[in-house]
Amino acid sequence: MRVVVVGSGGREHALAAVLSRDAEVVVTPGNPAMSRASGLDGSGAITVTDAGPEQIDADLYVIGPEAPLVDGLADRLRAAGRSVFGPGADGARLEGSKAFMKQLLLEAGVPTAQHRAFDAPDPAIAYLRERTPPYVVKTDGLAAGKGVLVTDDLAAAEADVRAKLAGESFGDAGRRIVIEEGMVGTELSILAVCDGTRAVALAPARDFKRVGDGDTGPNTGGMGAYSPVAEATPALVDEIMATIVVPTVSALRVRGIDYRGVLYAGLMLTAQGPKIIEYNVRFGDPETQVVVPRMTSSLTELLASAAAGELTGEPTFDDGAAVTVVAASEGYPAAPRTGDVIDGLDDAIAVTGAAVLGAGVGADGDGRLVTAGGRVLDVCGFGPDLATARGRAYEALGYVSWPGMHHRNDIATAS
Ligand code: AMP
Ligand code: GLY
DSSP states (O other), X not given: OEEEEEEOSHHHHHHHHHHTTTSEEEEEEOOGGGGSOOSOOOSSOEEEOOSOGGGSOOSEEEEOSHHHHHTTHHHHHHHTTOOEESOOHHHHHHHHOHHHHHHHHHHHTOOBOOEEEESSHHHHHHHHHHSOSSEEEEESSOOTTOOEEEESOHHHHHHHHHHHHTTTTTGGGGSSEEEEOOXXXXXXXXXXXXXXXXXXXXOOBEEOOEEETTTEEEEOSOSEEEEOOTTOOHHHHHHHIIIXXXXXXXXXXXXXXXXXXXXXXXXXXXTTEEEEEEEESSXXXXXXXXXXXXXXXXXHHHHHHHHTTOOOSOOOBOSSEEEEEEEEOTTTTTSOOOOOBOBOHHHHHTSTTEXXXXXXXXXXXXXXXXXXXXXXXXEEEEESSHHHHHHXXXXXXXXXXXXXXXXXXXXXXXX
């Protein structure tokens, strides 16, 4: 089978590597690290091309990032008769608009934080003042995981409301905001594969969104992840599927939305049970990097059957653990510097049980790999248990360097 993966980050590199166990994989636009050994690749070829997905013939198209989904790439490919894993623009609104997502959750009776949407500052601030901490202020539109403020400081929350609505902090994505009840608990990511009617859960994962050790500093796209998660027992995952994911797929169907792709449930495990923080309409990044490598059944077959609307059986995972640590460029998340030469990749990949996936990676005129984004590499470790996997990831990370590189030191320690 020939599979096209659309995207250029570490998530797409992980998908390509695991799909290549039993498929020929083409990645567009990809990144230069994907044409090199990663430590995770299967036996099939991985080709990187600049050709657009609509120009490439394949048996299956897997769309990584949210932007092309919101933009209707899956619809265009389906209209051309292609088999696509990824929702159409109608389903992608679940991530493209938090107000739409909240309305759907209400209709589906799915447990989530109370909320209200605003496009003017005075009513928003009046509402905020009636609430108790933590205060949660979100942009309605897409903001690459960075449009959320969670704070106990009312003045900071009010200032954030004004800045977002004035278009100062997130441009037009912030001109409509959502204010939410602050939920308290630990977080969990469940990636569910859906075929329009049915949904199956992949192995649970946890990611680390703040830039600094001990969950300090601003939110990022994710600084690391691990899988499995001890509290996420099979019974808890079943409860999440029954009370959250399956009712969501049904509510989408009622609206005439045939959702074939990943529903990524970002959950808070509260004292009242699991509640949804948000949905994404794509694989999580960096959760994918620790979830799909653990599969013992075929990822290719799973995604192809979901794309065909014919999901059968449950995916299976190994008994081991996986950890990924993001190596970020100087200035990330505020203002990442790019163009620094990356050293030490080959030594990192040579570490037993380690792999290095390229995320924000480019090449310079001499063909050397250079930093080209905020999150540059996902350094992964695999092993029989979490401590071994973490040790391998950090050992491999020790070989990688460029000026200003930074990472968290506590990924998978607080488990
Ligand atoms: P989001 O982009 O909506 O996933 O939010 C990013 C992060 O902000 C989440 O991973 C949570 O840590 C936090 N967060 C978002 N919404 C809430 C909420 N209602 N209560 C508490 N924390 C939240
Ligand atoms: N790990 C966060 C995200 O993919 O949005």
